[in-house]
Amino acid sequence: MLREEARWFQQQIAALDPTRVYPMLDIGSSTKAVRTLEQPWIETSLFKPARDKGYTVKHVDIKDAPGVDIVGDVSDVSFLHSLSSEGFRSVLCTNVLYCFTNREAVCRGLVELLPIGGYLFVSCPYRYPLIPEPLDTNYRPNTAELAKIFPNTKVLATTTVRAQLSFASKCRRLRRYFANSRYQRLKFAIRMLLPFYRPREWLQTITDFSWALKTWKVSCVVLQRYEPTQQGKKITSIYGERDAVPTAEVAAR
Numbered sequence: 001m002l003r004e005e006a007r008w009f010q011q012q013i014a015a016l017d018p019t020r021v022y023p024m025l026d027i028g029s030s031t032k033a034v035r036t037l038e039q040p041w042i043e044t045s046l047f048k049p050a051r052d053k054g055y056t057v058k059h060v061d062i063k064d065a066p067g068v069d070i071v072g073d074v075s076d077v078s079f080l081h082s083l084s085s086e087g088f089r090s091v092l093c094t095n096v097l098y099c100f101t102n103r104e105a106v107c108r109g110l111v112e113l114l115p116i117g118g119y120l121f122v123s124c125p126y127r128y129p130l131i132p133e134p135l136d137t138n139y140r141p142n143t144a145e146l147a148k149i150f151p152n153t154k155v156l157a158t159t160t161v162r163a164q165l166s167f168a169s170k171c172r173r174l175r176r177y178f179a180n181s182r183y184q185r186l187k188f189a190i191r192m193l194l195p196f197y198r199p200r201e202w203l204q205t206i207t208d209f210s211w212a213l214k215t216w217k218v219s220c221v222v223l224q225r226y227e228p229t230q231q232g233k234k235i236t237s238i239y240g241e242r243d244a245v246p247t248a249e250v251a252a253r
């Protein structure tokens with residue numbers, strides 16, 4: 001997560017009634033080491049202020065590692081369904097949707113694990129290089145496209161964050177994405193000297209690394225769950241069909 005992105009979400013969350021934001025579910029949270037050491041602004045901007053006030057945040061990731069409270073595959077909608085009884089009031093889902101080939105189902109599942117009025121804080125790379133690990137589907141939505149993929153939600157706020165990254169720091173990130181080990185870096189250096197061997201592949205590598213010269217951007221949205229509430233109308237859900245809640249009842253909640 002970019003520093004600027006964490007700051008924007010921090011401001012959005014601070015403007016809301018915390019009793020309606022927590023407990024929060026952090027989807028694709030990564031590990032404690034990433035949140036506190038590699039990108040410490042995630043912890044200081046987003047989680048420490050909440051925990052200091054006694055609010056609960058649960059971190060979910062497919063990796064079984066320190067700092068992950070619930071290990072599971074978010075792309076498995078039955079796993080998401082199993083979280084719906086936990087009473088979460090908001091979902092933080094940052095920089096992970098690009099990993100899913102079934103993102104429509106995942107987004108619907110994320111909405112449906114919240115109560116009416118629950119919040120979703122979502123971000124996704126917009127102008128950003130490919131992130132090879134674990135899987136990048138090259139999903140790069142603008143804010144409108146990102147908001148649209150979450151059914152039965154209204155948009156509360158959007159922004160496109162521009163990364164304030166220096167050339168050197170973009171190179172470091174690209175190196176981490178594409179040439180993490182010494183061996184890979186040596187291979188890369190040799191490969192750059194051979195443009196006529198598999199020229200397409202060579203050109204792709206140049207394109208990947210040309211990101212060091214561009215501005216990286218991330219789409220961020222804050223959404224709130226509502227439900228189409230015509231009495232008697234059936235709502236189709238990933239969990240099957242159920243009756244719509246009458247408008248008056250929703251308003252009373």
Ligand SMILES: C[S@@+](CC[C@H](N)C(=O)[O-])C[C@H]1O[C@@H](n2cnc3c(N)ncnc32)[C@H](O)[C@@H]1O
Nearest residue numbers: 001028029030061062073074075094095096099
């Ligand atoms: C780029 S990191 C994002 C970390 C953090 N949310 C942020 O914004 O910096 C993506 C995370 O999503 C996790 N992830 C990828 N696919 C997943 C899946 N199917 N279920 C759960 N977590 C997944 C990865 O393990 C990784 O920790």
